[in-house]
Amino acid sequence: MRSAPLASALALGALVPSSGAVPTAIVSRDSSNPFVGRKLSINHSYAASLEATFDSFIEEGDELNARKTRTVQGLGTFQWAPAISLLASLDAAISAARAEQNQGGVPQVVGLVLYNLPDRDCSAGESAGELSGEDGLRRYKNEYVDGWAERLSRASDLTFAVVVEPDAVGNMVTNQGVPLCAEAKPIYEEGIAYAISKLQLPNVNLYLDASHGGWLGWPDNLVLEAAQQFKDIVDRAGNNATIRGFSTNVSNYNPFKATVREDYTEWSPSWDEDHYTSSLAPYLEELDLPTRFIVDQSRVHLPGAREEWGEWCNVAPAGLGAPQKTDLENPYIDSLVWVKPPGESDGRCGLEGAPAAGQWFNEYVQMLVENAHEDVQPADSLERVTKSWWPQI
Structure with missing residues (x-):
């Protein structure tokens, strides 16, 4: 997936009346922060990919970054x-998290990304998916979402x-000035x-x-339009x-708290994600959204x-950001998290030799590790910590 260039002057398409999504029963939900007292589950497939990065550092004699x-x-x-074919990865994630929770005694929060809308990534195409149009919407509902x-x-x-x-809203x-995005909007909704x-x-x-502060965080009309779009979708559910x-x-690649305000953020109140969430929250609250x-x-x-x-593709230089963290001064934040597995390429762009979107970009991962946030401390040993219930890698 990618982030679109700023286009705040584009007109919004007309809102599409509800066609009546089939809801499940109303449920009682715990209102507490799901990340407090729980560990974000390990993505073992991602951990396996990192073996190549570890080996590269060892070959270079760089024990610290190894x-x-x-x-x-x-x-x-x-x-x-x-x-749809990757729904089995949910089964693997559930099994691994359940095993660690049951045998390790650490409550887990399993982080997942639902990402398969028809005509997704309509403005770029680096992460275009498998589905399209009305037939794609039928499969999205019946095969993909119902599988979730x-x-x-x-x-x-x-x-x-x-x-x-991600990126849909x-x-x-x-x-909406992009024809495919205009056609896709009612399907997205x-x-x-x-x-x-x-x-x-x-x-x-x-x-x-x-999205992020550089996309939807500009005053006042764009933030308001974004909040209204969220409201329309939730109401439609x-x-x-x-x-x-x-x-x-x-x-x-936006920092949560920027140490340096970049020149291109001029005129925006959302110059880092801390400011963006604080800017967006009042508009959401006015519409009775969380x-x-x-x-x-x-x-x-x-x-x-x-x-x-x-500039959204394989940006350099960059580093790993802060991992899971809930104790923050911003009262709106549940947690800082790692959603994008750091090391998967954004596409054949940004840096020479970058592989296709989603493929492993080992040289890039090495840079991310070398420039990692101070909370990413080196392990005490070069040996990989393994537990009996973890999948073998």
Whole structure:
């Protein structure tokens, strides 16, 4: 997925009346922060990919960063299921989290990304999906979303945090001048509303994606339009459907708290994600929407790395951001998290030799580890910590 260039002057398409997504029963949900007292589950597939990074540091004689890589292998990262054929990855994530929770005694919050709308990534195409049009919407509902609901409903012993459709609302708000995005908007609205309605489960916390400060954080009209779009989608889900809150900065590079204000943020109140969430929250509150956020900090650009916010692909230099963290001064934040597995390429762009979107970019991962946030401390040993119930890698 990608972030769109700023297009605040684009007109919004007309709102599409509800066609009646099929809701599940109203449920009672715990209103507490799902990340407090729980560990974000390890993405074991991602941990396995990091073995190549570890080996590269060892070959270079860089023990310090090899040990930092060992630390990263034990940190929690969201897991993506971006195709119908990849729904089995949810089963693997559930099994691994359940085993660690039951045998290790550490309560888990399983971070997942629901990302397979028809004609997704309509403004760019680097992460275009498998589905398209009305037929794609039917498959999205019946095969993809219903598959999610079936699996998560059977895992009532686990707590889930689900990011819903990164970039979709951003494209609905700012990219209606792109023909494919204009055609996709009613499909996006119906598809997301259906997903919200089907995942009204007491152990599932839904975070509707809110892009990032450089996309939707500009005053006043764009923030208001974004908030209204969120409201329309949640209302369309029907049956008193609710979400926990919103995700920001997914797969992007904005710091939560910028140490240097970049020149390209001039005139924006949302010059980092701390300010963006604080700017957006009052608009959400006016519409009776929740004002809770998770912020992706898996990759954070270093000062001066970009000349404009529109640079979104394999930005360098960058480093791993702060991992899971709930004790923050911003009262709207549930947690800082790693949503985008840091190391998967954004596409064949940004840096020479970058692989296709989603493929492992080992040289880039090495840079991220070398520039990691201070909370990513090197492990005490070069040996990988393993437990009997972890999948073999």
